[in-house]
Amino acid sequence: MSAEHDVLVIGSGAAGAAIAWRLASRGARVLCLEQGDWVAPDDVPKRSTDWEVRGRHYWNFSPAIRRAAVDYPVRNEGPDPVDCYHFNAVGGSTVGFGAQYWRLLPSDFRTRTLDDFGVDWPIAYDDLAPYYTLNERETGVSGLAGDPTGPPRDAPPLPPTSPGRLGERWMDGFERLGWAWWPQDNAIISRDYQGRSACVNRNFCAFGCPNHARSSADVTYWPKALELGVELRTNARVSELTLHPDGSARGALYLDRDGVMHEARASRVVIASGGLGTPRLLLMSTSAAHPDGLANSSGMVGRNFMVHVQSIVVARFDEPIDAHGGAIGVVSSRQFYETDPANDFKRGFIVAGNRGYSPMLTALQHRDWGPGHHASLERALNHEAGIYVCGDDEPEVDNRVELDRSALDGWGLPGVRTWYRLSENSRKLGEAAIRRGRELGEAAGATEVRDFGLSPILGWHLLGTARMGDDPATSVTDADHQCHDVPGLYVADGSSLPTGGAINPAHTIQALALRAADRIWEARRDR
Amino acid sequence: MAFDNKRPAGTEDLGLTREFGRTYVPLTSGPPRFAVLDERRSRTLTAWADTLVPGDEHWPAASAVGAPEYADATAAGSPVLRAALRRAVDALETVARRQGHDAPFAELDLDRRVTLLRQLETEHDQLFAFVLELVYEGYYRTGRVQDAVYERTGFRPEVPVVGMRLAPFDESRLARVRDLKPHWRSVDEELAR
Numbered sequence: 001m002s003a004e005h006d007v008l009v010i011g012s013g014a015a016g017a018a019i020a021w022r023l024a025s026r027g028a029r030v031l032c033l034e035q036g037d038w039v040a041p042d043d044v045p046k047r048s049t050d051w052e053v054r055g056r057h058y059w060n061f062s063p064a065i066r067r068a069a070v071d072y073p074v075r076n077e078g079p080d081p082v083d084c085y086h087f088n089a090v091g092g093s094t095v096g097f098g099a100q101y102w103r104l105l106p107s108d109f110r111t112r113t114l115d116d117f118g119v120d121w122p123i124a125y126d127d128l129a130p131y132y133t134l135n136e137r138e139t140g141v142s143g144l145a146g147d148p149t150g151p152p153r154d155a156p157p158l159p160p161t162s163p164g165r166l167g168e169r170w171m172d173g174f175e176r177l178g179w180a181w182w183p184q185d186n187a188i189i190s191r192d193y194q195g196r197s198a199c200v201n202r203n204f205c206a207f208g209c210p211n212h213a214r215s216s217a218d219v220t221y222w223p224k225a226l227e228l229g230v231e232l233r234t235n236a237r238v239s240e241l242t243l244h245p246d247g248s249a250r251g252a253l254y255l256d257r258d259g260v261m262h263e264a265r266a267s268r269v270v271i272a273s274g275g276l277g278t279p280r281l282l283l284m285s286t287s288a289a290h291p292d293g294l295a296n297s298s299g300m301v302g303r304n305f306m307v308h309v310q311s312i313v314v315a316r317f318d319e320p321i322d323a324h325g326g327a328i329g330v331v332s333s334r335q336f337y338e339t340d341p342a343n344d345f346k347r348g349f350i351v352a353g354n355r356g357y358s359p360m361l362t363a364l365q366h367r368d369w370g371p372g373h374h375a376s377l378e379r380a381l382n383h384e385a386g387i388y389v390c391g392d393d394e395p396e397v398d399n400r401v402e403l404d405r406s407a408l409d410g411w412g413l414p415g416v417r418t419w420y421r422l423s424e425n426s427r428k429l430g431e432a433a434i435r436r437g438r439e440l441g442e443a444a445g446a447t448e449v450r451d452f453g454l455s456p457i458l459g460w461h462l463l464g465t466a467r468m469g470d471d472p473a474t475s476v477t478d479a480d481h482q483c484h485d486v487p488g489l490y491v492a493d494g495s496s497l498p499t500g501g502a503i504n505p506a507h508t509i510q511a512l513a514l515r516a517a518d519r520i521w522e523a524r525r526d527r
Numbered sequence: 528m529a530f531d532n533k534r535p536a537g538t539e540d541l542g543l544t545r546e547f548g549r550t551y552v553p554l555t556s557g558p559p560r561f562a563v564l565d566e567r568r569s570r571t572l573t574a575w576a577d578t579l580v581p582g583d584e585h586w587p588a589a590s591a592v593g594a595p596e597y598a599d600a601t602a603a604g605s606p607v608l609r610a611a612l613r614r615a616v617d618a619l620e621t622v623a624r625r626q627g628h629d630a631p632f633a634e635l636d637l638d639r640r641v642t643l644l645r646q647l648e649t650e651h652d653q654l655f656a657f658v659l660e661l662v663y664e665g666y667y668r669t670g671r672v673q674d675a676v677y678e679r680t681g682f683r684p685e686v687p688v689v690g691m692r693l694a695p696f697d698e699s700r701l702a703r704v705r706d707l708k709p710h711w712r713s714v715d716e717e718l719a720r
Contacts, residue, residue, distance in 0.1 A: 046687050050554050050668040056660075057551035066548035107712045114717055124714070144698070148707040162693030171700050180710045183696050190695075200690025207687070324686035326693055338712050359676050359684065360667040369579040369659060370641050374586045374679070382682040 005031040005231070007520060008251055008266035010238050010281065012036075013092015014506050015493040015513035016272035017221035018135065022517035024228035028524075031264055032225075033236040033254050035277075036070040036088035039095050039218065044208035052360040055207050061085035061096055061460075070235070073407035073415025074276065076459070078399075080422040082307050084459035086274055090234060091218030093274065094506065096206050097460075099187040099214050100329040100352070100388075101141055102503035103132050103511075105150055107338060111392075111499050115339045117346045117425075118394050118499040122470045122479035123515075129153070131511035136185075138224075139215040139510070140193045142327075143185030149334035158190045161199060161327040166385055169317065170331050170353030173444030179335040184352060186329045187215035187506065201325040203355050217510075233264075239413055241269065241285040241294055241489065249488035255411045268520055270481075270490040272513065275305070275462025278495040279401045280416050282466065282476075295466070295483035295491075300476050302402055304395035305420060306464040306500045307457055309349065309430040313387040314357075314365075315441030316380065316448040323356020323382045330354060336436055337502055345425045349391030349433040349502045351440055356385045387440055389433035392502045393426050401465050420457060430454045461505050466495040480519035481512075492516035543611055543657045550604035552597060554668065559596030562603045567631070568616045572598065574633035575619060576662045578640040586675050589666050597665025598658060608657075615654040622646050 007023050009016045012034035020030045045051035045059050060066040062085055063074045070088045086093045106125040111117040133154040135141075143156035160183035163171065174181035188205070191198045199213035212219040226232060235257035242250045242263060251265035271278050279302035283293035293301055332352035339346050357365070359381055368376035399420045407415040422430075434451050441449040468491075469475025472484035475498070476491060483489045492513045494505060501508070561569040576595040582588030589595065602608035623632050623643050632640060648655040666672055673684035683691070 048554065049670065049673060049684060049688055051687060053664045053668045054551065056664065057547050060548050062548075065545055067545065068548065105711050106714045107717070110714050110717075114712070114714070144696075144701075146701075146705060148704060149710045151709075151711065151713075160696040163696055164693045167696075175703065180704055180707055182701075182704065201693045202687045202690045204687050210688075211690075320681045324683045325691040335710070338710075356682075358687070359673070359680075359682060360663055363663050363667065364660065367659070370644070371581060371637070373580055374583060378679050381676065381680040 005029045005264070005266040006524070007268045007270060008033070008264050009270045009272055010252060011092060011271065011273035011277060011493065012090045012217070012222070012232060013272065013274060013493070014094050014217050014509050017091065017217035017225065018510045018513040019270055019272060019492060019517045020230045021138070021221040021225040021228065022514050023521055024225055024230045026521050028521060030230045031266060032230060032232045033238055033252065033264060034090055034232060034234045035237045036090065037234045038090045039208070044210055046202055046204065046207045047210050051204070051207050052358050059096070059207065061206065063088070069410055072280070072409040072413065073404060075404055075407060075415065075417045076420070077417060078419040078421055080420050080455065080457050082418050082420045082457040082459040084276065084418060084462060086276060086462060089218070090222060090232070091216045094216035095208065095218060097216065097506055098205050098328045098504070100504040101185045101187040101507040103150065103153065104128070104501040104503065104508050105337065108499060108501040111347065115346045119469060119474070121498050122468055125151070128508070128511050128515060131514040132507065134514055135507060135510045139187055139220045140189040140196065141185055141187055141215065142190040144183050147182040149180045149182065149337060156185060158193060161186050161188055161190050161329070162201060163330050164201070164322055164326040166321045166323070166326065166355060167330040167353065169321070169444045170440070173353070173440045174331065174333055176443040177439060179333045181331055181333040184329040184332045186327050188327050189213050189215065199327060201327065203325050203328065204358060205328050237411055237413070238281060239284060241281065243486070247289070247486065249486055259411050267524070268488050268490065270492055270516070270520065272493040275465050275494040276401055276416050276418070278491055278493055279465040280403065283403050284414065295476050295485045295489060297485050298473055298476060300467065300474060302400050302465050303397045304464040304467055305399040305401050305418060305462070306393045306395055306497070307420065307459050308393050308461045308500055308502070309391035309426045309433065309454070310458040310460070311389050311430060311434050311437070311452050311454055313389065313434060313437035313441055313449060313451040314384050315387060315444060315446035316384045317445060318383070318447050320382045321356050321385055323385065326355055328355050336433070343432065345428040345432065347392035347429065347502065349389055349429060351433065351436050352388040352390070353440065354386040354388050356382065387437040389437045390502055390504065391426070391429045391433050393500055394423055395464050395467070395499060396421070396423060422454060422457065427454065461494070461500065463494045463497045463500045463505060466491045467498045468496045469498060480523065481516040490516060490520060541611065541653045542607065543653055546605040546607045550601050550608065552600045556600065559593035561596060561599045563599045563609050563612055564616065568613065569595065569599070570633045571616045571620060571631065572658070574640060575644065575658060578637065578644055579659055579662050580666050581637070585679055587671055589662050592666060592669040592671050594662045594665030598661035601661055601664070611654060611657055615651070615658050618651050618654055619643065619647050622650065
């Protein structure tokens with residue numbers, strides 16, 4: 001290998017961090033380019049009592065609102081515009097994630113065959129299971145084996161996080177309904193682990209974890225990767241992928257923090273820039289030979305954009321619920337996960353008992369201003385809790401991510417425009433999920449229940465925009481994550497998922513990334 | 528976040544929320560003062576804030592904790608928000624005059640102020656929401672209000688910053704579900720059917 005690095009990884013988030021660590025642990029020389037920077041300790045919102053305000057400004061989950069110097073513009077359109085959320089930072093969007101950590105189920109990999117829904121994956125659950133186990137060990141996951149709604153599995157390395165008073169209510173509700181339920185896996189360490197201190201139940205995990213108990217990629221994989229010699233260049237904004245004369249991957253052009261162009265070269269190039277960033281980079285990499293963007297002979301780059309069918313049901317209890325504390329994910333049910341022929345929709349959803357709300361968010365939700373403001377807040381705060389429902393969203397070619405050349409980032413590179421329509425199946429599935437969420441609230445003892453409906457579309461999970469598959473006509477990469485069109489170019493992140501299942505995807509994204517790293521390393525002598 | 532900021536579909540977006548990411552006023556900033564608004568407009572905003580969040584025996588009024596000055600300071604960080612804040616205040620005074628009030632908004636009694644703000648909320652929903660959100664931010668971020676939050680609701684504002692103890696998960700709760708039959712589909716078994 002003549003290049004200075006064996007592997008160039010573009011993006012340091014959930015996937016990029018895992019890939020960099022895994023490859024370095026096997027002996028590869030790895031360079032990672034990250035558009036953002038490390039989150040400064042003082043910028044973690046929950047270090048300060050004004051964390052709610054910070055979360056609406058510089059820590060806003062939406063790049064369209066946050067508009068930090070490291071962000072690129074994101075515009076959301078279509079009949080059902082998605083409110084897209086992501087972060088550009090070391091650790092990627094895990095710096096703002098809720099740490100709810102699930103494995104997919106075997107049927108998720110065969111939805112076309114079993115349910116005439118979406119596409120089958122080119123791999124099966126058993127291919128990914130060892131990497132789920134590896135990822136649980138390396139990141140630090142709390143949970144419990146034995147869930148009857150999933151196949152037998154290795155036990156997570158740490159016991160479940162604490163349910164608290166609210167968790168007891170959810171368990172009572174599940175028991176009254178007779179549903180299958182289980183303590184939820186969380187990427188949160190319930191005990192001291194690998195040099196990090198155990199969770200102290202601060203709640204509101206998406207607003208940062210000051211003591212690093214939440215297993216975001218910047219505190220799990222990155223310290224270990226750097227120790228193994230991975231070179232991480234921050235504020236390195238990749239503008240274009242470069243090719244050898246034979247059409248194989250050579251590297252990437254990137255702009256440093258001063259806007260100066262460089263080229264990084266490596267024997268293998270892995271894009272791990274997320275469901276928006278990965279198609280953006282491929283579509284920006286045009287040339288005479290690739291006028292529609294790189295690795296896009298199928299036309300699938302940016303297509304099949306999936307976000308899960310998500311909503312929140314709010315249950316109000318007469319008694320206080322200790323809304324201030326605990327990990328977000330408490331106990332959850334996959335009672336309705338699998339396709340039921342009795343339904344008027346295909347596939348299914350989870351129903352997850354979560355935590356309570358914070359003061360300002362409660363006030364903003366109710367908007368009862370004026371003489372009744374305080375009475376309204378006193379009635380809702382510490383009495384209202386969220387039930388999260390998340391369902392399978394079928395990939396559809398019209399739902400997409402495109403370049404937006406009318407909106408440029410700080411260095412003149414195009415932003416992205418998303419276009420999304422909620423399908424009839426997804427709408428019916430979402431309405432059913434909300435009904436079940438309301439059932440849980442009532443069974444748990446809530447005296448009032450409301451929900452957020454299905455508008456706007458919550459965009460925490462940005463998936464499917466450079467999917468893997470066996471057929472080069474309908475997918476961007478093969479089962480080993482290598483692009484069908486470009487030898488030596490790989491994609492491994494949320495955009496790789498052919499279907500999304502009905503769960504928070506971070507665990508699957510990292511398991512896929514670890515597997516991709518092994519495939520890359522094992523294929524190194526093929527060229 | 529989406530669920531605290533719903534706007535009716537089809538209405539013109541003034542783009543005010545999109546400016547929030549580039550403005551942030553730390554708790555440690557200097558003594559409260561107005562920079563964007565002149566004295567007359569600042570009186571209107573102060574009365575507006577106290578109408579949104581009045582004081583009582585348990586809770587301070589918005590102006591008692593500097594919420595109007597916070598709204599002004601936040602708007603100061605963005606040309607778009609500076610213009611919007613002035614426009615919002617002027618729109619409120621315009622509504623007041625149109626309703627036949629000769630006195631400035633700040634000199635009207637509470638009932639009249641509430642009525643005028645409801646009118647403004649209908650006519651200029653985004654300007655109204657913009658001021659409401661900044662007043663709420665300036666209010667709930669303060670220690671004095673967070674003390675009242677705890678006293679009146681039991682919500683402990685210090686927990687997200689310092690944490691709390693919780694009992695571990697009690698596995699005896701799983702007695703029923705642990706013995707349930709498998710509730711997932713094996714691909715091999717499905718295909719064999």
